[in-house]
Amino acid sequence: MSVRVIVEKCKGCSICVKxxxxxxxxxxxxxxxxxxxxxxxxxxxxxxxxxxxxxTEDHVKKDLSEYKxxxxxxxxxxxxxxxxxxxxxxxxxxxxxxIGTDVSAVVCGDEVDALTHELFAYGADKVYQAVHPELKxxxxxxxxxxxxEAINRYKPEIILLGATHIGRDLGPCLAVRCDTGLTADCxxxxxxPDDKKIRQTRPAFGGNLMATIICPNxxxxxxxxxxxxxxxxxxxxxxxxxxxxxxxxxxxxxxxTKIIKIVKEAGxxxxxxxxxxxxxxxxxxxxxxxxxxxxxxxxxxxGTIGSSRACVDSGWIDHSYQVGQTGTTVKxxxxxxxxxxxxxxxxxxxxxxxxxxAINKNENAPIFEVADYGIVGDLxxxxxxxxxxx
Amino acid sequence: MKILVCVKxxxxxxxxxxxPVKGTLIREGVPSILNPDDANALEAALAIKDNDPNVKVSVxxxxxxxxxxxxxxxxxxxxxxxYLLSDRAFGGADTWSTSNTLAAGIRKIGEVDIIFAGRQAIxxxxxQVGPQTAQRLDIxxxxxxxxxxxxxxxxxVQRQMEDGYELIEVSTPCLLTAVKELNEPRFMSIxxxxxxxxxxxxxxxHEDIKLSPENCGLKASPTQVFRSFTPPTKGKGxxxxxxxxxxxxxxVSKLKGLHVI
Ligand SMILES: Cc1cc2nc3c(=O)[nH]c(=O)nc-3n(C[C@H](O)[C@H](O)[C@H](O)COP(=O)(O)OP(=O)(O)OC[C@H]3O[C@@H](n4cnc5c(N)ncnc54)[C@H](O)[C@@H]3O)c2cc1C
Ligand SMILES: Cc1cc2nc3c(=O)[nH]c(=O)nc-3n(C[C@H](O)[C@H](O)[C@H](O)COP(=O)(O)OP(=O)(O)OC[C@H]3O[C@@H](n4cnc5c(N)ncnc54)[C@H](O)[C@@H]3O)c2cc1C
Ligand code: SF4
Ligand code: SF4
Numbered sequence: 001m002s003v004r005v006i007v008e009k010c011k012g013c014s015i016c017v018k019x020x021x022x023x024x025x026x027x028x029x030x031x032x033x034x035x036x037x038x039x040x041x042x043x044x045x046x047x048x049x050x051x052x053x054x055x056t057e058d059h060v061k062k063d064l065s066e067y068k069x070x071x072x073x074x075x076x077x078x079x080x081x082x083x084x085x086x087x088x089x090x091x092x093x094x095x096x097x098x099i100g101t102d103v104s105a106v107v108c109g110d111e112v113d114a115l116t117h118e119l120f121a122y123g124a125d126k127v128y129q130a131v132h133p134e135l136k137x138x139x140x141x142x143x144x145x146x147x148x149e150a151i152n153r154y155k156p157e158i159i160l161l162g163a164t165h166i167g168r169d170l171g172p173c174l175a176v177r178c179d180t181g182l183t184a185d186c187x188x189x190x191x192x193p194d195d196k197k198i199r200q201t202r203p204a205f206g207g208n209l210m211a212t213i214i215c216p217n218x219x220x221x222x223x224x225x226x227x228x229x230x231x232x233x234x235x236x237x238x239x240x241x242x243x244x245x246x247x248x249x250x251x252x253x254x255x256x257t258k259i260i261k262i263v264k265e266a267g268x269x270x271x272x273x274x275x276x277x278x279x280x281x282x283x284x285x286x287x288x289x290x291x292x293x294x295x296x297x298x299x300x301x302x303g304t305i306g307s308s309r310a311c312v313d314s315g316w317i318d319h320s321y322q323v324g325q326t327g328t329t330v331k332x333x334x335x336x337x338x339x340x341x342x343x344x345x346x347x348x349x350x351x352x353x354x355x356x357x358a359i360n361k362n363e364n365a366p367i368f369e370v371a372d373y374g375i376v377g378d379l380x381x382x383x384x385x386x387x388x389x390x
Numbered sequence: 391m392k393i394l395v396c397v398k399x400x401x402x403x404x405x406x407x408x409x410p411v412k413g414t415l416i417r418e419g420v421p422s423i424l425n426p427d428d429a430n431a432l433e434a435a436l437a438i439k440d441n442d443p444n445v446k447v448s449v450x451x452x453x454x455x456x457x458x459x460x461x462x463x464x465x466x467x468x469x470x471x472x473y474l475l476s477d478r479a480f481g482g483a484d485t486w487s488t489s490n491t492l493a494a495g496i497r498k499i500g501e502v503d504i505i506f507a508g509r510q511a512i513x514x515x516x517x518q519v520g521p522q523t524a525q526r527l528d529i530x531x532x533x534x535x536x537x538x539x540x541x542x543x544x545x546x547v548q549r550q551m552e553d554g555y556e557l558i559e560v561s562t563p564c565l566l567t568a569v570k571e572l573n574e575p576r577f578m579s580i581x582x583x584x585x586x587x588x589x590x591x592x593x594x595x596h597e598d599i600k601l602s603p604e605n606c607g608l609k610a611s612p613t614q615v616f617r618s619f620t621p622p623t624k625g626k627g628x629x630x631x632x633x634x635x636x637x638x639x640x641x642v643s644k645l646k647g648l649h650v651i
Contacts (some may be wrong), residue, residue: 004507021493021528041490041526042605055604073406138557140521140531155617165551172485172518176525181486181612184516199616205516206403218612225433256530260546265554277651301651320553333650355650356627357641363629373644375637382490385638390651 002040002056005032009052016044016053016365022264036152052302067219070096071156073147074107074119074127075138081115083232083273084162088225089122089188090233092160095198098191101157104128104149110136116227120241122233127241128154132248134255137262138166141255144173150246151178156220158198160189163224165388171224181215183221197221198246207325207348228329229272229352265318272321272328275335277303280323280350281311284339284379285362293383294338300390303332308340324349338379342367359383391447391540391562393435394499395469396492396507396523397428399453399460403512424460427508431568434538435506436468436576439612446470448499452480452491458591464579467584473499477595482608487515489522491606492557492601496527504545505565508533517567524565532558 012030024038034044045053045120056120072088074081085105092103105119116127130146151159151174159174161167163185175182188201200223201212214353215221236369272278279298281291294305306328307321323330325345335353340346342358349371350356358371359379368374375382399613401420424432432449439445449464451457452475461472475495483491496502505527507520513614517533524531536555537548543562548555550569574620604610 021497029556042602043494046600046602049501140512140533144525163532165549168517169521171532172516172521173525175518176486176489176522179612181484182516182518183613184485184518202515203621204618205401205406205513206405206515207621208403209618211615213613215613215615237485256560256564257532260557260559262551262556263554265519267617334645355645355648368629369626372630373641374627375634375641376629377634377637381634382638385634386642388635389638389642 001040001198001263003034003038003045003102004056005034005052006052006054007031009050011050011052011270013049014049019047020044043118044327064217064219067148067155067157069101069126069154069156070103070123070162070222071128071159072105072162073122073167073170074105074115075162075164076107076109076112077138077166079111081108081118082162082164082227084167084225085119086232087227087230088160088162089124091225091230092158093123094232095158095189098169098193099157099196102126102353104154106130106147108132108135108138108146120263121235121237121239123236123239126244128244128246130246132250134250135248137259138170139257139259140169140173140257141257142250143170144177145250145254146246147174148177148246151220159220159222161222163226163251167224169223171222175222178220180218180222180233181213182224183213183215184224186223186225188238189223189376198223203325203348207344226329230332239326272304272306272323272330274370275304275330276333277301278306278323278330278334278350279337279338280306280308280340281305281316281379282308283310283320283344284341285311285316286339289312290339290379291317293380294336296389297336297390300387301334303334306330306335308343308346309337325331337367337371338383340353340367341365342370374379391437391442392502393438393445393447393505394496394502395428395432395435395449395464396505396519397427397432397449397451397460397464398508398511399423399451399457400425400511400513402567412512419506422456422460425508425511425513426465427510427568428572430570430572431506431508432464432467432469432565433575433641434535434568435504435571437573438504438538438540439468444589446641448473448478448502449493449497450492451475452488452495453513455593461591462586463578465589466583467576468579468582472588472591474591474593475595476593477606479596479601479603479606479609482611483606484519484613485516485522485612486612487605488519489526490603491599492519492523493526493599495594496523498594498599501563503543504540506564507565509567509569509589520565520567525566527563529565530560530562531565531566532565533567534569535566536569538566538572562600592648617648
């Protein structure tokens with residue numbers, strides 16, 4: 001939806017200027033003029049006492065054909081790309097090939113040259129660079145402003161962001177600013193072969209329901225994508241592309257949050273998404289020391305340990321080890337679920353593992369419903385026995 | 391100081407069952423609850439009020455008339471007043487529309503210093519409404535808040551990250567979204583329950599908050615649910631038999647046979 005001022009009816013009372021939440025209206029020669037910042041929210045239409053602002057329906061049919069290309073938000077922390085960016089590039093390549101368009105990455109930081117080359121090597125045809133000292137660390141206002149401007153100028157058709165704590169902050173803000181829809185935490189993306197629009201599939205209701213979401217009449221079509229789900233892009237050393245510098249200017253007070261400090265908590269950060277073997281424990285361990293036994297098995301296989309949320313909640317292990325809907329999504333070659341009941345929120349994070357092995361005392365535990373191999377028994381007997389065999 | 395808390399009534403997704411024949415969600419008989427993160431959001435507001443009796447805490451929801459029950463629960467926990475945005479026109483909203491309606495309601499309520507929301511509702515699961523509402527009100531937002539301290543007209547918060555947290559300072563007015571690590575929500579108090587029964591809940595429709603129906607609900611939503619289905623469960627595999635030693639031996643030889651170890 002977009003709005004326009006009916007010049008003949010405008011009395012110049014400037015009520016609309018005050019009511020517009022986006023400061024998009026200015027008075028020129030005592031007539032209201034709607035500027036670029038307008039998101040089409042419609043507040044002014046209802047507020048104008050003289051019915052001088054109307055909705056223009058043609059905007060609903062925005063000229064969608066102007067929007068081209070698939071963009072990936074190249075989230076960096078401390079100058080390193082997040083692993084999900086490489087997954088997004090892999091997915092973006094597939095989507096772009098089906099539509100017949102190219103892939104671009106948008107990177108924000110204080111120094112992005114090395115990252116740009118990395119992004120080319122992972123398949124970006126173009127890299128939009130926003131470089132400014134204020135962009136070193138993520139801040140909502142700064143990143144939103146810079147990327148919003150780039151979207152309005154270069155008009156991408158699709159934007160993918162990682163569903164990280166940063167992507168899930170930035171994505172919603174951008175979607176409102178650019179007056180478009182956003183699908184959260186997607187686990188599958190497809191192109192409709194007929195109209196070339198994107199179909200975004202995501203879990204809702206705590207993983208009990210999957211929904212496929214479309215965004216037919218607004219552009220860009222935006223998704224945040226769950227880390228650990230898509231296949232990584234291939235690295236081609238020396239691959240080149242086109243770098244495009246974005247204009248970056250901030251007014252004073254425009255970035256309204258200040259980072260006082262950044263605190264890293266997890267001494268050793270679990271890197272669950274890359275592990276080929278994960279040995280996870282649940283409340284069935286009985287005590288935090290149980291993870292030491294799991295670690296033995298994980299070490300022997302060259303993998304890592306994981307956990308259910310119940311153990312994290314009990315303070316047995318750091319949250320970075322948590323597998324599931326509110327933890328990490330994993331798809332190792334083998335996932336051992338030891339003393340884990342198999343709640344839907346846990347399954348949501350490990351169901352697509354190649355092989356699932358469940359060890360549980362209770363033969364009716366739901367975890368067995370998804371296990372390739374089920375062992376009913378005490379994990380303190382079974383795991384040492386497996387260690388013997390390896 | 392005025393604090394507003396956005397709360398949503400949700401089905402308890404732990405109790406949601408799937409109809410095995412139709413493959414659809416069975417919502418009948420599933421209790422409706424205050425969204426868990428929103429209970430943390432409300433607790434954070436009430437804790438600020440505990441320390442400063444001049445603080446007023448309001449709760450706001452968009453939903454069907456039944457949402458009044460949840461608002462009474464919030465009042466019984468200690469909120470001062472409650473607003474319900476309820477209108478046929480609001481139905482079928484995606485987060486674009488939900489945030490637009492909530493923002494219109496907040497504008498009508500008037501000046502507020504801090505707005506709390508939950509990080510994520512357990513039904514829609516998008517975590518988008520908080521930051522989007524802040525954008526529409528043009529106020530700063532901090533998501534994933536796990537600790538809050540109010541110092542004059544500034545708020546210092548811990549923003550949870552995957553591997554730690556950021557300590558962030560922001561001026562009021564601002565919007566903060568709460569995660570469960572923020573606090574332990576209090577229970578309803580008998581005193582407040584009695585009090586809550588006598589309180590009026592303000593109910594507004596689209597005209598009250600000056601939104602035309604085209605800007606609300608399904609009509610205004612850029613996203614549409616194209617189809618929904620129950621997740622395909624991975625078929626049940628093989629249960630191994632025998633003693634722990636036998637099962638382990640069997641397992642390892644099978645995995646070796648599959649060349650996965
Ligand atoms: C909004 C929301 C989000 C959530 N997100 C997640 C998430 O991301 N990840 C997650 O894991 N959970 C999540 N949960 C929690 C989830 O619902 C379960 O509560 C949790 O997964 C249970 O953990 P558990 O299996 O370790 O514990 P329990 O359910 O208590 O299961 C323990 C199991 O151990 C077995 N057992 C006991 N002793 C032994 C033994 N000696 N040997 C073998 N087996 C034994 C028992 O039979 C039982 O099956 C979430 C919940 C909610 C409401
Ligand atoms: C299966 C399914 C999938 C969906 N997928 C999407 C999608 O990908 N994108 C999209 O835009 N919409 C989607 N929707 C629509 C979305 O669920 C609704 O817009 C819903 O009103 C708000 O989203 P949420 O439940 O995800 O809330 P969240 O954004 O997770 O909620 C965060 C916080 O915002 C506040 N809040 C949320 N709703 C209200 C309310 N009604 N009243 C007061 N406060 C509130 C609460 O404090 C809450 O804790 C989907 C709906 C369904 C049924
Ligand atoms: S409120 Fe209406 S009449 Fe007044 S300045 Fe704006 S458009 Fe003109
Ligand atoms: S539609 Fe909304 S954003 Fe656009 S000018 Fe009117 S009030 Fe401002």
